[in-house]
Amino acid sequence: MAGKVYGLDLGTYEIKVFDKKQDKIWREKDAIAMKNKKYIFAVGNEAYEVFEKAPVDIRVVFPMRNGVIAHFDDMQYLLGSLLGTGRRSVFGAEYVVAVPTDVTEVEKKAFYDLVLHSEAKAKSVRIVEKGLADAVGFGMDVIGEKGIFVANFGGGTTELSVLSLGGMVMNRLLKIGGENFDNSIADLVRHNREFLIGTLTAEKLRREFGVFDQSTDSAITVSGRDLVTGVPSQTDIPISLVRAAMKEPLEECVKAIRSMIERTPPDVRRAIEKTGICLTGGMANLRGLSTYLRESIGLPVLTVDDPELCVVNGLRKIISDRGYYKRLTYSMLDEDYRWLR
Numbered sequence: 651m652a653g654k655v656y657g658l659d660l661g662t663y664e665i666k667v668f669d670k671k672q673d674k675i676w677r678e679k680d681a682i683a684m685k686n687k688k689y690i691f692a693v694g695n696e697a698y699e700v701f702e703k704a705p706v707d708i709r710v711v712f713p714m715r716n717g718v719i720a721h722f723d724d725m726q727y728l729l730g731s732l733l734g735t736g737r738r739s740v741f742g743a744e745y746v747v748a749v750p751t752d753v754t755e756v757e758k759k760a761f762y763d764l765v766l767h768s769e770a771k772a773k774s775v776r777i778v779e780k781g782l783a784d785a786v787g788f789g790m791d792v793i794g795e796k797g798i799f800v801a802n803f804g805g806g807t808t809e810l811s812v813l814s815l816g817g818m819v820m821n822r823l824l825k826i827g828g829e830n831f832d833n834s835i836a837d838l839v840r841h842n843r844e845f846l847i848g849t850l851t852a853e854k855l856r857r858e859f860g861v862f863d864q865s866t867d868s869a870i871t872v873s874g875r876d877l878v879t880g881v882p883s884q885t886d887i888p889i890s891l892v893r894a895a896m897k898e899p900l901e902e903c904v905k906a907i908r909s910m911i912e913r914t915p916p917d918v919r920r921a922i923e924k925t926g927i928c929l930t931g932g933m934a935n936l937r938g939l940s941t942y943l944r945e946s947i948g949l950p951v952l953t954v955d956d957p958e959l960c961v962v963n964g965l966r967k968i969i970s971d972r973g974y975y976k977r978l979t980y981s982m983l984d985e986d987y988r989w990l991r
């Protein structure tokens with residue numbers, strides 16, 4: 651494929667874009683800061699910077715929710731400003747968009763329409779199932795391998811995919827991601843310590859402590875509001891409290907992985923038992939997660955550098971490889987696309 655081609659991974663937490671012409675990947679937080687509910691104050695990383703810090707007239711909104719587009723117009727604005735739709739260079743470009751599989755056709759079509767009807771006047775939009783792009787980015791032989799299990803732990807979702815010989819065998823999108831872990835931590839701190847912390851502080855605690863290692867007695871001092879006195883202050887949060895808060899969402903993910911492996915057809919399952927589980931998504935950076943999953947599920951867990959970039963790295967390979975492109979991408983306008991006929 652020559653010319654202007656972009657690969658888009660529109661995540662709940664972060665948007666990742668691959669620009670073929672410049673052979674470059676860039677990433678921006680999926681956020682918009684609004685002033686007085688009307689004016690755009692900041693977008694992307696700049697908007698996320700003011701989240702939970704801004705004065706009351708500035709509100710940060712997140713256009714994606716649990717892996718799907720929740721606010722279409724906001725998302726279109728955000729994407730437009732990140733791609734720079736004012737620039738001539740993006741007009742008439744081709745787009746390949748990674749989309750979760752376990753969503754409704756209306757939700758899937760929203761991704762398609764978002765790009766097709768954007769100001770960028772896309773020449774064409776092709777879809778690739780996110781699980782497939784993830785496996786390609788992970789470095790798996792997606793077309794030849796008989797069984798691949800991908801667990802993508804993202805910011806708003808955990809997507810589980812079973813793949814075989816270039817196709818999707820099973821897929822499940824859990825509405826559990828980094829933000830659920832952070833809310834769970836903030837809730838437990840509030841109940842246990844009568845102390846209010848923001849989700850950014852909870853995220854910091856989660857990143858610092860991880861989910862599984864031998865340390866049991868460390869603590870981190872955080873800022874927040876004492877709910878008894880109502881005064882902003884600081885308190886020490888022990889690792890045990892953070893781990894306790896993460897237990898429930900983690901166990902739900904493990905239960906879903908186990909049940910998916912149980913339902914996998916025997917031949918595919920045997921192949922997966924040999925290769926193991928490919929752990930991707932930003933949450934895969936969480937210290938101890940791969941060990942926790944390996945011990946809970948009893949299968950090898952494979953990891954990769956920069957797991958949050960697996961999908962967009964997969965898009966890069968798919969866009970650059972004609973065979974992958976033809977085999978793994980489709981247009982919702984294709985004659986044989988089964989839903990829109």
Ligand SMILES: Nc1ncnc2c1ncn2[C@@H]1O[C@H](COP(=O)(O)OP(=O)(O)OP(=O)(O)O)[C@@H](O)[C@H]1O
Binds near residue numbers: 804806930934937
């Ligand atoms: N080093 C790290 N340690 C712990 N967590 C991390 C680290 N880096 C990123 N994360 C977490 O990864 C999550 C974002 O992952 P990712 O970029 O894969 O999500 P996304 O693709 O935007 O979301 P989704 O796939 O759910 O739509 C955030 O919750 C973030 O806190």
